[in-house]
Amino acid sequence: MVEVANASHADTDWLVREDASSGEAWVSRCVTLGEYLVAKEGSEIVGFLRFSRFWGRVPYMEMIRVLPGHRRSGVGTALFLAWEEAMRGEGARLLMTSSECDESRPQDWHRRNGFTETGAIELPGLQSVPEVFFIKPIA
Incomplete structure (x- = not known):
């Protein structure tokens, strides 16, 4: 347990x-x-x-x-x-999370747990691919 x-x-x-x-x-x-x-x-x-x-x-x-x-x-x-x-x-009232855009398994996990995609940003020099953001209303 x-x-x-x-x-x-x-x-x-x-x-x-x-x-x-x-x-x-x-x-x-x-x-x-x-x-x-x-x-x-x-x-x-x-x-x-x-x-x-x-x-x-x-x-x-x-x-x-x-x-x-x-x-x-x-x-x-x-x-x-x-x-x-x-x-x-x-x-x-809201939760937020993210993952790199090429990480399909974590994104699937976020969606199964009620998160929806809300946008992405590129972080040149920090990551080679964009970061996808997710939100989940909890209020």
Whole structure:
């Protein structure tokens, strides 16, 4: 059974290792601000969701990752639903996320979870393909 909770500083080493593109300073900052959820099976962390707030207001899911041996078992959905409920509880009316335009599997996942495509931007020098943005009204 999967349990989802806010990450604690005790989870930082695991998050630094598994969210490797972020770096220790950013991971620590996000943990302090409550911007990570972790999914655990027993005492083992099997996935995480990292988010921020677009324009300081709109909850933006930056990254969701489930360890390979635990994918397609409901861990990602449990993380997402816990985040959605937490954001609704904070009064959010809209959720936002994105993926690179050539990532069809993540886009399919977003759509299955109620997101609709809202536009794309090119980020020359940062990405080789455009970033597609998705929104989901939750009010």
